[in-house]
Amino acid sequence: MSDTSARATISGSSLAATPLLEISNLNVGFTTQRGVVPAVNGVNFTIMPGETVAIVGESGSGKSTTAHAIIGLLPGTGKVTGGQILFDGIDLATATEKKLEEVRGNLIGFVPQDPMSNLNPVLNIGFQVQETLVANGKATRGKDAKAKAITVLQQAGLGDAEHRLRQYPHQFSGGMRQRVLIGIGLSSTPKLLIADEPTSALDVTVQRTILDHLAGLTREAGTAVLFITHDLGLAAERAEKLIVMYKGKIVESGPSVEILQNPQHPYTQRLVAAAPSLASRRIQSSSRPLATLDYVAPSIAGDVDLIATAEAHAEHTPVTKTLVPSIVVKDLTKVFQINTGKLQRQPFTAVDQVSFTIAKGTTTALVGESGSGKSTVARLILKLDEATSGSITVDGEDVAKLKGRELLALRRRMQPVFQDPFGSLDPLYNIGSTIAEPLVTHKVGGRKEQRARVLELLDQVALPTALADRYPNELSGGQRQRVAIARALALKPDIVILDEAVSALDVLVQAQILALLSELQSELDLTYLFITHDLAVVRLVADNVCVMQKGKIVEAAATDEVFGNPKQEYTKELLAAIPGAGIQLAV
Amino acid sequence: MPSNTPLSPTHFVAPLDETPLVAVDKVSISERKSNLYLDAWRDVRGRVLFYVAGAVIILILVVALFPSLFTSIDPKYCNLDLSNAGPGAGHLLGSTFQGCDIYSRIIYGAGTSLSVGFIVTVLVTIIGVVIGAVAGFYGGWVDAVLSRIGDIFFSIPYILAAVVIMSLFAAYRNVWTLSLAIGIFAWPSVARILRGQILSVKNADYVTSATALGVSRFKILVKHVLPNSVAPVIVITTIGLAGAIVAESTLSFLGVGLGSDSISWGNEISNAQTQLRTDPSNLIYPSIALSITVLAFILMGEVVRDALDPKARARR
16 A cells, blocks of 8 residues: 555645645554454545535545544544544644544534434433533633533534523434534634544434534535535535545545535445436336346446436336335324323324325335334234224225234235344344245245245345345345345235335435335335335335325425426425435536 | 546546455355354354363363262261361261261262252243243333333342241251242242343334234244343353352351251252361362352353354454
8 A cells, every 4th residue: 555645635625725624545454363454554634624515435435434543533443553643733643642633623523323222322412512612621610611501502503502401312313412412512612623424314304404504504614524425415415525435445526516516436436326316217017027236237337326317217118007005004093102290191193193005016205304104104004003093905905894814814915014034033043944934834836946935036036046045134235135125026016115225325325225126126016115214215115106295295296206396395394305405416 | 328528637547456346245154053142053153161161161061960970978877976077098088077978978969059059940931931021012001011020020139038938938948948038039040030121122124114014913923022032141150050050158157048957058058068177178178169159150141141242253
């Protein structure tokens, strides 16, 4: 890597300003039993004062490690093994812990990823904000600190700050906690703010308001911001400069819009092609199978260009099919009794008079933010919970009345795929047994036939058949999700209910799974109910969309209709909140 | 997609050969299969402590099963001429106050002490697992009732309870009644741990998936939930076995354990009280046998615990 330091290509523009942060040839490694595993490999970049820079990459690309190395907060056995981190003339890579403590908080603020675990649940908010202020010498303990803490919360956009100071983290929503963390991060007006996936745990609309607010604050104070994100659209929208990392190295960097419109490195091209927020149309599966999608082709395996495929298919007029209703949901209502803690129970309507119809062989997306009741609808349709009122009809049969053998027959026709790839497979079952479980439960075929079917299914989801004897923890998230799909398909169901099935995956893997789902749909004439919080993904997979808010469906229409001509204010808000939606790609 | 518009001077592109692209989500099949128990077994086999503790445990088991292999002296043959005699010909560790051979009595006592240990462990595991699993998995009022029963048993120290039971049934003192008396009050800790474990496992997506498949509740409990919850139970029963052996000694020492006619380490220690000053070897040798056995089981428990906890494995 000796040549990497030589071409620090992005060392600022022609302006003679000195960079605020200059990282040259940074190497970070983690010590394990098998020696030092490099995580960051010869990284060079600079941040000018007041500039916003985003590092984009998939999980494991080294983006977070780079950020943590800057403030000397590498987890576990992580260590800077080479290079320089020059911040305002100080080399942070070799600085003493004491020096680092001065820099941290004071000169470099940090907003962590998970607002749920980064505030101490047993201390009130006021104490935690004041602690930071006092530690950074911005206030003296007591009245002064309290007054300044109030200002910090007000600046972070929290109303009634004085009252809020006495509250505890559990009384705050995720968005409010992230505001507190941003407030803490900016409390001592640092020169640089590092935000590590600051909003990836939040709903899109909350994400937007928080990022807008953050942008306003930093612009005002002239703070430079280093964003770490997996979302290319978000990065491009929020940062002037983009750094794309892959396998611990920078593969491309430069002005955001230019990278998006004219990506040079094949990896960046892949990313741009797969980013759902930037793509425009549904992957059409009705006219011809999507075998043309590249994910099976070994030479360019992984290059799933969703945009190109969607465009190509859009030109073929879909074969007009007679639409037979597969699932009919009518006036579905589910009321939960919530314990209020005072020996009382309060009714809570999670699903409120929901009605929709899904035609056979099509995909209907149920979109909504967390708490909108979308997953409850899925559980009701799957008959994992009983509805309070209303009816669900699957292929003409009323689900509520089914019992015993008939219920088993229904279960055979309808299978779910869940969100968490790490929870959806029993860790003690090997892949073969996992996929065969539906066959064993429903006594389909003998041992030999079952084994043959397992191998066939593995093949169908593009996994090597050798995996049948392996266990889930040997697989990646995307591969586990494939296994979950294979298992769902084992009994040849008509309906698959996908509950946030791709939400936990990296964009490239997500694009691959979406393409797979699309192909399977056209091959097996499957009906999908696709539940997601991500409108951007919806556009790629769904024929129809139902937008849910607080248990009610506020808008339901064909996908193009919803995206092109949203009727409801809430839908418009959701659409506007898709990061990067406004950026035009030169295709 | 790349167009021919010139790049801005700040636009940097790494040469492709520096970071060759790998297929998205490529499947790499490692040489060895891996799941919690396979990994634990592999881990255990790499630890010296496992072999040391294992060897001691096997030796003690062989002694307990075939005591006649290790001594030809009848432990019940006592010669008052040899009262409190030191080590001598034929009597490796000397003799007791009654003139019995100490070595032989230790060898023959192993069986009794270990039997109590194993019977108690089996009993505690069966009761604890059944109650913990049913309470945790079915929840609701079943859980409420079973957990309260557990709490009642838990609130009484099991040694105290065993003392009371054994004094009540003084006429029936044998290995079985003693084990029952210890076990009947020791199960709540197993039940509690398993219940907690099951509560976290039963909400996993794979359990929901199985439900959506139509697998019956009981089958889900046995096939998915239990195997994924029992790891901590394995650990505490290994360590608990040592505790049961100690409990036998304690009760015998207090005079409410096994009858004075049976040979056990606890009885030996109890009988040695009177000659503590004159002939401490009466006390010391059975105590050493007890300590080594207990230590071996506790160390084995530690090894198993480390192996079944992936985080502890990563720390090493």
